[in-house]
Amino acid sequence: LLPAAADVGAQSSTLGVMGGGQLGRMFAHAAQRLGYFTAVMDPDVASPAGLVSHVHVQADYLDEQGLAQMLKRCAAITTEFENVPAGALYTLGAHLPTAPDAEAVAVCQDRAKEKAHIVRCGVPCAPHALIETPAQLAAVPDGLLPGILKTARLGYDGKGQIRVRDRAELEAAWATLKGVPCVLEQMLALDFEISVVLARDAHGRVVHLPVQRNLHRDGILAVTEVPAPGVSAALAEEAVAAAAKIADGLRYVGVLCVEFFVLQGGQLVANEMAPRPHNSGHHSIDSCDVSQFELQVRCMTGLPLVAPRLHSPAVMLNLLGDLWFDAEGRERTPDWAGVLALPGAHLHLYGKSSARKGRKMGHLTFTAATAAEARAAAQQAATLLG
Ligand code: ADP
Ligand code: MG
Structure with a gap:
């Protein structure tokens, strides 16, 4: 390369x-x-x-x-x-x-292959079953319910997923998804979610961003915090090691994100992978001395990988199209001047021509000398943006 x-x-x-x-x-x-x-x-x-x-x-x-x-x-x-x-x-x-x-x-691209790979690497993932035929649907073990039925392909941001409580709901959900190949996952009791963004070069050298803590709303990432609150050094090390195993197993070259669940009780479970920079790593543009996007450039060109250093605690808020509408559904422009008056605000807008509910229009990262200050500014922004 x-x-x-x-x-x-x-x-x-x-x-x-x-x-x-x-x-x-x-x-x-x-x-x-x-x-x-x-x-x-x-x-x-x-x-x-x-x-x-x-x-x-x-x-x-x-x-x-x-x-x-x-x-x-x-x-x-x-x-x-x-x-x-x-x-x-x-x-x-x-x-x-x-x-x-x-x-x-x-x-x-395929949740079934992805889960098989994670298992092969010896990393825990959610108990699950592949559903491609009515016979496989009928044979689903009781233990996987309640669960989440996810299309094996083309899902993102919670799309192509239906939560099911029992067999009747499972059957209806598979019909709603038009009988395409799916993975049924047991619904796990999550404490919180984290992710690891790593970059791996052709020689197998791996560097990574600090472990991120992520809050999702309606299946879409809403908030990312670094350093990740509530994540011990041991848990962070375990997540990074698991992500590196997953990358090594693919002889992966490039930027890879692995999303994890931390279960109530502390157990770490891999959720899914993204073969690219990830929404949860956007903070790195403003909070680290090398961003996930520069790592992607370095990987594809064979330039040296250096370990990114977090120079500022950061809180990132996703800006969804919902913010462009008031409570009555009328279009409005969010109060960017108010947001940019807050300390440590880094506003990124993606130049999308029209806002729709749930559409990612931009993100807003707050950096500060302390995590508490970054969080306070992010909270003020969230209030301003309503
Ligand atoms: P997507 O490709 O849409 O990001 P995910 O598999 O990451 O799909 O699911 C989106 C979100 O739904 C997760 O971040 C998590 O909050 C929730 N979720 C997914 N699978 C489970 C599960 N097995 N148990 C509990 N919550 C889950
Ligand atoms: Mg996800």
Whole structure:
């Protein structure tokens, strides 16, 4: 994966990203800061990353001409969206360095394969069963109920998931999901959730962001805090070691996030992986001396990985489209001036053309000298934004 590394600062070198969402946009910013050009492939004419990239290949991910253009222009390719078909990465990977590779992305794209990989690595995950046929549905052990039925593919932000209490609800839920392959997971009693964002290079060297504590609302990440409150050094070490095992097992090259549950009672359980920078690592742009997006650039170009140092405690709030509507459902503009008057505010807006409820429009990170101050400012912002 060395070709582009020699070209740092050489304006001729272009790094490609599959997917034009906010992760691609923040990747482009990090790549451009190091002197690279960026190319984005995304079918959306006004994608957040397409808007800030030198090249936007506006085509479906499997479009042959589009893939050929990416191959012609780029020195290396990464992805920002795990639902980019692995097939596109196979095609690109046959000609160019891609990080992560198609194989690893294919595992993360499929909850059944993902769980099998986690188990193979000796990391605990939620008791679960694969449901692809009515016979498998009927054979589900009682112990998995109440549970959560999740589509094996294409789910994110709580989409493609239905909570079920009993067999009747399970059957109805599978019908609602149109009988596609699913994973039923036992509903676990969570104390809280954490995540580890790591970067692994081709030599197997792993560096990671500080362990993050995450609060979800309606299946969508709402708040991330670092350092993670309530996480002992031993628990953090266990999570980082588990995430590294999962990455090593895939001979993964790139940025990987592993989400974990911490159960009431303290047990650590791996939830899922994302083969890319992750929403819970966005704070690193403002709180660490190397961000998760710069790590992605470094991984794909063979530049050195250094361990990110958290220089400020941080609290990140996701800004969902809901904030663009008042209680009566009328459109409004959030009070950005009020937010930016708060100490340590770092406002990131993704340039999305329209706000919808549940849509990730931006995020807001507060850094401060102490965790308590960061939390206090974040609370003030949450009140202001209503
Ligand atoms: P997504 O791909 O949508 O992020 P997740 O599997 O991470 O899907 O589920 C979203 C959220 O739902 C989790 O962060 C957690 O809060 C909750 N959740 C998921 N699975 C379970 C489970 N087995 N037990 C309890 N809560 C769960
Ligand atoms: Mg998740």
